[in-house]
Amino acid sequence: MDNTQPTHPPKHSLKQRQREERAALILRTANALLIEKGYYATSIDEIAARVGISKGTVYLHFASKEDLLTALIEQQIVEFLALVDAVISQPGTVRARLERILAQAYGSIQTERRLLAELPDTITLTKTLIQKRANLSARVDEVMARIASLFEEGKRTGELSPTVPTPLMVTTFIGLLSLNDYEQFLTSGQYSADELVAAVSHTLFAGWAVASSMGEKGEIS
Amino acid sequence: MDNTQPTHPPKHSLKQRQREERAALILRTANALLIEKGYYATSIDEIAARVGISKGTVYLHFASKEDLLTALIEQQIVEFLALVDAVISQPGTVRARLERILAQAYGSIQTERRLLAELPDTITLTKTLIQKRANLSARVDEVMARIASLFEEGKRTGELSPTVPTPLMVTTFIGLLSLNDYEQFLTSGQYSADELVAAVSHTLFAGWAVASSMGEKGEIS
């Protein structure tokens, strides 16, 4: 099937596809280099050399170095958003679903090296950039909103305590999700991604206290 | 005693003292500027101008821009270490003492703007730097060790669960301690430092689950 005119649509797509692949390759390479050396220490020339193209070609795809970074961040936020969306619509407890997000984040550290590296590092470092680019800001808000909705659901269903304000939950969750410092445990092999997920999840959902129940300072009452 | 030549040693000290004050002033100014604009966007010239001295004078105190940053980071780690040491030797539960550290960190965000800003941002950004500078690395390890000892104490006294590995506790604690994203809540006035401390402490020590007790997945048993 679909043997009628298989050439025409692709014809258009060919150049287009090549262009997109080029752009994607540049983004991937830039991502690797930025993680290695940081934004300022990485020159466009270096990115081009690593890709095996010339400086000018990079500018054929991204109007400026900042634009390249923006595209990279946006791509990764979008990917993360897709993950969150997929997870949200799955069945299971809120905790289980959040664990899936954690697992994905920690699991990808060693393989793809992406979300984790960009969400915190770049969001922290280029908070300025995100503020400048309205669409980035909007996407970040979107991510936060989705995660917030998950927590709200948990509070409604009685799974989560209404004690801790949702915004703090979201910020804390994302903070730990993207905590760069966990990387050492994974790369050193000290803990596996699964162990890390379990520990962080336990921390967040059950706390560190032995009889993690009991009143704790008559907390929040 | 030592009243024989009261002038000479002081005389030396005077110069010395002045030198150190100069250096301290430069560090303070650099700290402010680095927080404002970041390492790469801040030039030596700018720092000098803000201090009211010339570029060359900065180099009389710090051999390079990187050295200046190193000194700054070291200073702040040392200050943080002093805080940790002070807190550790105080009486009270582990949780109470860790809350004091949290309180200090979150409280200083608006006033001095230091530890929090530098520990994560710069430590994250200049992880490279810390790896390069042995003494920085050593000091960071020292801080981690102190906090680890506190957690170990908690586990020994039965206050803390032995379930979560101490290294993860330390990393998580420091991660939340220096989570830049909390800043928005403080600057917007949405939450006070105290509320933030309470929430984070609750999260860590009691978790988010409603009946934060019970076995969760059977673990902890």
Added chain:
Amino acid sequence: MDNTQPTHPPKHSLKQRQREERAALILRTANALLIEKGYYATSIDEIAARVGISKGTVYLHFASKEDLLTALIEQQIVEFLALVDAVISQPGTVRARLERILAQAYGSIQTERRLLAELPDTITLTKTLIQKRANLSARVDEVMARIASLFEEGKRTGELSPTVPTPLMVTTFIGLLSLNDYEQFLTSGQYSADELVAAVSHTLFAGWAVASSMGEKGEIS
């Protein structure tokens, strides 16, 4: 004759004609852009985009950016030469005929925006270019010669004073003909093209005319 194969020669001509039309369109567009933004600020890409073709196609017609400029200048000099030739062969006084040239120049400022804009601006700016390109230089000389012949005619017939050397007359005439600064008066509506022609003509001819004679170097006394 030549009615045997009516298609082939025209066929050639057709392609040829199309080619020439293309080239002419490029030149026209380039002219507009160069006037708007200047030679250096106008890129080949921009010209191509405005024409609606691709960069490469421009190079099919002009070997280099400089060649494009050369062709443009030459075209305009040729057009100007045609005007001069036409005017020269007309009846009337020298003054009347030169006024026609002035009228054409000042009149075209607002409509076509050509001779005036290019002759001075580009000739001044690219004096280098004209010196480099022998044929341009030759054409400029040709224009000067024609105008010189007109002045000589005037001197012979007694209409013009032999006092002022013809080369100076020519240079002055062309200078005022292409004086960019007059443009302001036209665009602001302060003076019409006709008024400008009258004023310039008066300035030049009441000065150059034999009758205006009398003293000099003592005149006005």
Added chain:
Amino acid sequence: MDNTQPTHPPKHSLKQRQREERAALILRTANALLIEKGYYATSIDEIAARVGISKGTVYLHFASKEDLLTALIEQQIVEFLALVDAVISQPGTVRARLERILAQAYGSIQTERRLLAELPDTITLTKTLIQKRANLSARVDEVMARIASLFEEGKRTGELSPTVPTPLMVTTFIGLLSLNDYEQFLTSGQYSADELVAAVSHTLFAGWAVASSMGEKGEIS
């Protein structure tokens, strides 16, 4: 005299003087190069090399290439303004005084190569620049106003014809004053500066002078 403390005031001036001399040297060199090759074809590197300093040093004195050009133009306009002012306050007919300005302009072509080159060339080419820089625009207006006042004086005293509008006189005068094309006559030795002055003056004044009156538009008959 003045032998009291000859050092102190100069002390300040020393560095200052050196700075200014440097800047002046750069300006002079830039002027020469810009005339030779034009603004776009002259790189900062080239200017620096010609002066015998490094690129960076140029930027120590001028914040940008455009700023350098602006300073150059301003300097020359100011110099020209000074000349005009000096001439205006001298005794003599308007014509005689304007001739002094012409003489200065044409005379300096071969020696210093300045006013002439910049007033038209750059004013024409960087009309944009002058519009952008308010102070340049103001100075140009000032020059025009002074010269206009001279013509007005001539009209009042009856030396000049009220027929030609003053603005046109000013523009025409400046146009011929800075007519680049005259340069060929001077450099080729075909005419001396004095002859050029005489010819231009004759052209303009025998035309503008009241006495030159008679017919017009029918004269010569």
Added chain:
DNA sequence: AATGAATGAGTTTTCATTCAT
């Protein structure tokens, strides 16, 4: 000690020109 002029390596960006398709 302090200054600030001088340097030049390094970076981003542009754009004329080429060439495979």
Added chain:
DNA sequence: TATGAATGAAAACTCATTCAT
């Protein structure tokens, strides 16, 4: 023929660092 992706030379500008005064 027409296209437009690719190139790389060239240029403006910055800034850490040095050093003569």
